[in-house]
Amino acid sequence: MAACEECAGEVARLSESIAMFGSAVREWSEQQVGTLEIKAPASAPHHFWAMGMFRWQIATASMAALLLAAIPVYRTNHREPVPVAATAAVSDEALLRDVETQISRSVPVSMEPLADLMKSDTGTTTGRSE
């Protein structure tokens, strides 16, 4: 490099040009930075965290309201189901009892008033004959 004046000259010119470029970019940046508004995060937490807490409070309240509204609906739709087998068993027993009652009757239900009347008449007749 030292032996080549042309090379040394080129390097010097390149160095100078690059240095000028650096200066120019710094100057340009300084012009732009004049209106820069960078907020230190340390000064922002109040607003930042306040907004965060506020949002969490809203979210929590919304969730609670939804849960409260959902409970009655859930209860309506999820009542204790009566077992089908048990219902059927009860129905069968009632039916059998009814059948037995019907069978054990001396006369059909519709004729019971007449049968009662005849019983009365029979008693009266008997009394009379005696």
Add this chain to the structure above:
Amino acid sequence: MESVLQPEFTLSIGEQTAGELADFESVVRQYQSAIFRYILASLRDRDAAETLTQDCFLKAYQARAGFRGESSVKTWLMRIAVNLVRDHISNARLRFWRRTQRASIDLALAGDWLADSKSSPEAAANARQQVAAIWSAVNELSDKQRTVFLLRFVEDMDILEIAAATGIKEGTVKVHLFRAVQEVRAKIAGGKL
């Protein structure tokens, strides 16, 4: 070329320690310009740069307990910024860098960035042309090359700091930097720099 790269092999930890992160507002005040500058130069989009700068400090604040002081605060913040820029660029919908129209607007303004006006109008015009040419050449670099190039020549970070900020090995950083400079040199050769 070595003199262009000017590698420095000392990692300046800086005076900041993990304890100093307790006053995070002062950290933001101290480093917001550097972080914003790197992101702005990488994305060339002011709104995105401001958003990512804010994100960078938010992430840093959330992760400050994990900072052990193994690097400087600036390097630590820069690493977060590098990751944010990488993620941003990898998002196909937000490839601002590849928008030629936006880049052309930047190039038109590039000449005005030079703070120190040259002695003569001709020298000033030449300087503006050089800056625009390099800005255009940097546009064509790969993401890693651009990152390394900007950290080295805009942020004045040394090789070890760049390695720490990018998570790339020191040797690989040198390779990326060398290739980036070669690319820039080749692409501005037409400008006879």
